[in-house]
Amino acid sequence: MNITRRQMLILLPAAAVAWESVLAGTPESSPNYKMTEHWWSMLIDISKCIGCGNCVRACQAENDVPDGFFRTWVERYHVTDWHLENPEVISPDGGKKGFPSVAADDNGKYFFVPKLCNQCADSPCTQVCPVGATFISPDGVVLVDQKYCLGCAYCVQACPYGCRYIHPQKKVADKCTLCYHRITKGLTTACCEACPTGARQLADLKNPKDPIHEFLRTHDVQILKPQMATGAKVFYNDLDGSVR
Amino acid sequence: MTTGVEGYMYPNEITLYWSVLIVLYPYITGLVAGAFILASLERVFRVDAVKPTYRLALLTALAFLLVAPLPLQLHLGHPERSLEMYFTPHRTSAMAMFGFVYLWYLMAVLTVEIWLDYRRDIVVMAQSSSGLKRWIYRVLTLGSNNINERALAIDERVGWLITLIGIPSAFLLHGYVGFIFGSIKANPWWSSPLMPVVFIFSAMVSGIAAVMLLYMLIMRLRREKIDMLCVDTIARYLFYIFIVDFSLEMLDLVHRIYEADESFRTLNFMVHTKLYFSQIVLQIFVGTLTPILLLALTQVLKLPEIARKRIYTVAGCLTLIGIFAMRWNVVIGGQLFSKSFLGYTTYKMALATREGLLMSIALTLLPLFILWVLVKLLPPWPEKVQAEIPATTAAN
Numbered sequence A: 001m002n003i004t005r006r007q008m009l010i011l012l013p014a015a016a017v018a019w020e021s022v023l024a025g026t027p028e029s030s031p032n033y034k035m036t037e038h039w040w041s042m043l044i045d046i047s048k049c050i051g052c053g054n055c056v057r058a059c060q061a062e063n064d065v066p067d068g069f070f071r072t073w074v075e076r077y078h079v080t081d082w083h084l085e086n087p088e089v090i091s092p093d094g095g096k097k098g099f100p101s102v103a104a105d106d107n108g109k110y111f112f113v114p115k116l117c118n119q120c121a122d123s124p125c126t127q128v129c130p131v132g133a134t135f136i137s138p139d140g141v142v143l144v145d146q147k148y149c150l151g152c153a154y155c156v157q158a159c160p161y162g163c164r165y166i167h168p169q170k171k172v173a174d175k176c177t178l179c180y181h182r183i184t185k186g187l188t189t190a191c192c193e194a195c196p197t198g199a200r201q202l203a204d205l206k207n208p209k210d211p212i213h214e215f216l217r218t219h220d221v222q223i224l225k226p227q228m229a230t231g232a233k234v235f236y237n238d239l240d241g242s243v244r
Numbered sequence B: 001m002t003t004g005v006e007g008y009m010y011p012n013e014i015t016l017y018w019s020v021l022i023v024l025y026p027y028i029t030g031l032v033a034g035a036f037i038l039a040s041l042e043r044v045f046r047v048d049a050v051k052p053t054y055r056l057a058l059l060t061a062l063a064f065l066l067v068a069p070l071p072l073q074l075h076l077g078h079p080e081r082s083l084e085m086y087f088t089p090h091r092t093s094a095m096a097m098f099g100f101v102y103l104w105y106l107m108a109v110l111t112v113e114i115w116l117d118y119r120r121d122i123v124v125m126a127q128s129s130s131g132l133k134r135w136i137y138r139v140l141t142l143g144s145n146n147i148n149e150r151a152l153a154i155d156e157r158v159g160w161l162i163t164l165i166g167i168p169s170a171f172l173l174h175g176y177v178g179f180i181f182g183s184i185k186a187n188p189w190w191s192s193p194l195m196p197v198v199f200i201f202s203a204m205v206s207g208i209a210a211v212m213l214l215y216m217l218i219m220r221l222r223r224e225k226i227d228m229l230c231v232d233t234i235a236r237y238l239f240y241i242f243i244v245d246f247s248l249e250m251l252d253l254v255h256r257i258y259e260a261d262e263s264f265r266t267l268n269f270m271v272h273t274k275l276y277f278s279q280i281v282l283q284i285f286v287g288t289l290t291p292i293l294l295l296a297l298t299q300v301l302k303l304p305e306i307a308r309k310r311i312y313t314v315a316g317c318l319t320l321i322g323i324f325a326m327r328w329n330v331v332i333g334g335q336l337f338s339k340s341f342l343g344y345t346t347y348k349m350a351l352a353t354r355e356g357l358l359m360s361i362a363l364t365l366l367p368l369f370i371l372w373v374l375v376k377l378l379p380p381w382p383e384k385v386q387a388e389i390p391a392t393t394a395a396n
Helices: A005-025 A054-063 A124-127 A154-158 A190-194 A210-218 B020-043 B048-067 B069-075 B094-128 B131-140 B150-182 B194-221 B226-257 B264-273 B277-302 B305-331 B357-377 B382-395
Strands: A040-045 A072-079 A086-088 A107-118 A132-135 A140-143 A200-204 A234-237
Touching: A005 B020, A040 A210, A054 A072, A054 A190, A054 B305, A072 A190, A124 A132, A124 A154, A132 B194, A190 A200, A200 A210, A200 B048, A210 A234, B020 B048, B020 B094, B020 B150, B020 B194, B020 B226, B020 B305, B020 B357, B048 B069, B048 B094, B048 B194, B048 B226, B069 B357, B094 B131, B094 B150, B150 B194, B194 B226, B194 B305, B226 B277, B264 B277, B277 B305
Parallel strands: A040 A234
Antiparallel strands: A040 A200, A072 A086, A072 A107, A132 A140
């Protein structure tokens, strides 16, 4: 193939731009990040969630989550009167495109509950992994080594919250990493960043200046399924008793 | 995507990850443990009546044990990484430790016991056969050709010891399979300390029924007389163990119904709808109560031989169906409901996929083929080798 000088002058900048793009996609090292100085968690304020689905979309775009599977999703609860044990729950396509409108004369209460991996400190999923491919990092995030995972799905069975799935193409366990590639660079997670109301806040429990400490002191905060004793680190403010 | 879903499932729960292959895994492992326990009745507990099935039971256990890891292997997303379970096992994982229990049982118990029991026959056959068979038997002797009385007495003693170790090992093997399910606190259908015990007793039931059926079938194919004392004794043990097994399962059920914790309403609904046929009809009525009643008849009434044979055959087949249904209900049932207790999904078995119906049929038939090869290679009928000894001696 013969390339003229003219073509070369056009191609070179294009190649430079392409190379820049390749470099931009390569994770940078985080020389200043010390894992032992952090203990990551998340705060979710139910009263602020409007069920827009921005977090779900942002997560899918950021983490290349396959269709039909979710690292995070939003549920809409509908509880009538005293029927706490029988809530009506929906999450169409994980709440990605929002929710259908409700009848104006409905006497029940509606609220949204964003869900994600609870980054449990005593996680049942890491306990059962036969090869230790899933583990808790020193900064408190439950991760999966996808080059090591067998794809046995034992962890999927062990998670009480339904947060794990087997990636249909990679055939390995996949789950929320709390956007580990972002938080180790000083950024927040994609879902927190995309949330328009601040209903989701990334929090560092080891950082004494993190506002979460003040929040936990002054609010009624709960975790999901405390009876499971998983050491869940996703804290919910204003959590209704009907939420599972 | 949401076809087959009723109520609300967490979105990642809609897909079932443990398919019919994971149903086969405890089923096959249970047959191994049960067959071995039957063999140990003769060896350790000196129940001489079941002697005709002793070797057949051991070979059955081996045939099924060789196939037991295959369904697991086929189900993995990355089967090529499965050996990591041995190289870098995660010590808190029940599944990782199962690999070692399996290896222990295969290498330290079953093959050693079979080899010790057959050593004399192997040496004799290595001398009496020719061609490729001769070479196979010579390799199988592992260079140990001494079959004088003292050597055989040592074989006998060591074999007894191995069987003695083998009984708790068989319990461990299948109890451990139960633990893999029973230790999952996230799943109320599985999470129960009774699970390993129920698995052990159901394993014994299925293994004993399988060997009883195989013995009667092989005798029929060989046009030989069935040793009725042997079959009657096996059936009696099957009956007793079945009653213990059923009692344990009912204890679990009654406990769940009476306690009626947060999961009860969901599980109860599931049993009355999606699991109605496999649990109530197949497992409890067809696969448990009917065989128990049939076996009870043979214990209470003095029935003629032909009637007993037919009853044992029917009861044995129903037992195998019932125990398969039990495994199905545990494995598939445990994934049909949401951990939110608000909904149900559906399991659709594929036909010709890696985890489909045809594969599971093939995996069920494969141990029978292996057993056929083993029986050809190591005939479990002592009289055949006995008959060959004079000929061999004469040839020498």
